Amino acid sequence: MLSQKELLGKLEEEYKEYFYYKHIIPKAYFEDLEKVRAILLGSNPVAVGEFAGAEYVFDLTHFNKNRGDNPIFGNIYDNLSAIGLDLWDIYAQNLCKNYFINLSVHDEKWVEIAKLWSLVIKEELDTLFDKDIPVLVTAPWILNPLVDDLKDPLYYYEKKKFINPENNKLGRTLIPFFRQSEYSLADPRWRGYKEAIINLYTITKERV
Secondary structure (H helix, E strand, O other), X not given: OOOXXXXXXXXXXXXXXXXXXXXXXXXXXOOOHHHOOEEEEEOOOOOOOOOXXXXXXXXXXXXXXXXXXXXXXXXXXXXXXXXXXXXXXXXXXXXXXOEEOOOOOOOHHHHHHHHHHHHHHHHHHHHHOOOOOOEEEOOHHHHOOOOOOOOOHHHHHHHOOOEOHHHOOOOOOEEEOOOOHHHOOOOHHHHHHHHHHHOOHHHHOOOO
């Protein structure tokens, strides 16, 4: 398996038309590894606009929960609050750590690269956390490189289903936790799904 450094070298050599060099890779965000209750997974850092060059994933060191200055993470934070979690409960990381140019998350090449990153991310998470710490997946397209037998995004919400460890490349429970407004856990349609997440032992119980 490739190390992160080796993978970055491979991307620079084999995917150079998509690899963006300008910014340093954002660091994972966490406050206390011993108290992490969920892994929050993004897709990749954004190479343009106000979030370009952020020091941490989701630019969380500048996130103010009382202001609407981070609309992308604002929706995620509202969903975290809905299940009783806060910033100190999460480990935030991107599936693809590098910046991209000329490439959309909906392109086959992005999925191809993300599959390579999934091996690195799995090793990182397995080194840091017990297997019972689940992954909150913040966008539907993040599941494409991680799950072979993938359902329509609405399926998971409507059926109150998660993705079991044996059925995904990270080897952990994956919880669809999409940031788009139609998946807001404040929506009455998703009350049952929200309760299913809350009832998940590794989310609701304090670790000792």
